[in-house]
Amino acid sequence: MRFWLNLLGYQAAWFIAVGFAARGLAWPGMLACLGFAAISWWTSPLRRSDLKLIGAALACGLLLDGVLAATGWLRYAAPLPALPGPAWIATLWVAFAMTLQHSLQWVIARPAVAIAFGVIGGPLAYWGASRAFDAVVFIMPLQATLALALGWGIAMAAFVLIVHRRHASITHQPGVSA
Template structure:
């Protein structure tokens, strides 16, 4: 049951963030993403590592979307408030982090699959936000898509490594107890 709540909760937050951003409103999506992250974190038995994943995902998002915004390869609807990229995108990264040890936990033990998931899934999410909602405009489609694929593959590698490290530590401390 927790799996489905996490999966559907993230999808709802994504649709709210993207849908309202397309209408020029960042705050409903930010609230939805942060609300999802807070509730998921509160219900999580892995709070410490989830918190570290949220911080790492936020850093990845700020870097990747900051680069894409600065280069102009992507133009975001609801660009303010900007962190270097739009805040609604940054909070989506935080919400996404809360899926990694929950509804997407199957990718944690499979780093190659996680990286492929990033290469394909990252750009597809942005293209979905673009084509379905006009929340993102690809001004330089090839450059932006390649940057997203590379950025998301690195992010997924980093985020799954953080999670695996915490899983290994938990197993070691559990085995020695």
């Protein structure tokens, strides 16, 4: 049941963020994403590593979307409030982080699958936000798609490392068997 609540909760937050951003409103999506992340974190048995994933995801999102916004390869609807990229995108990264050890743990457990998931799924999510909602406009489609694929692949590799380090530290504790 927790799997489905996490998966559906994230999808709801994504649709709210993208749908309202397309209408020029960042705050409903930010509230949805942060609310989803807060509830997921509060009910998580993995709070410490979830916080590490949130920090890593936020850093990845600020860097990747900041670069894409600064280069002009992507234009975001509801660009304000802006960090290096739009705040609604940054909160989507935070919400996504809360799926990694929950509804997406099966992906994270397989590093090659996780990286492929990022390389393919990252750009597809942006294209979906672009085509279905006009929340993102690809000004330089090839460059932006390649940057998204590379950025999301690296991000997923980083997330895998964080999760695997957590599991390694647990299994190497005295009195804990693997």
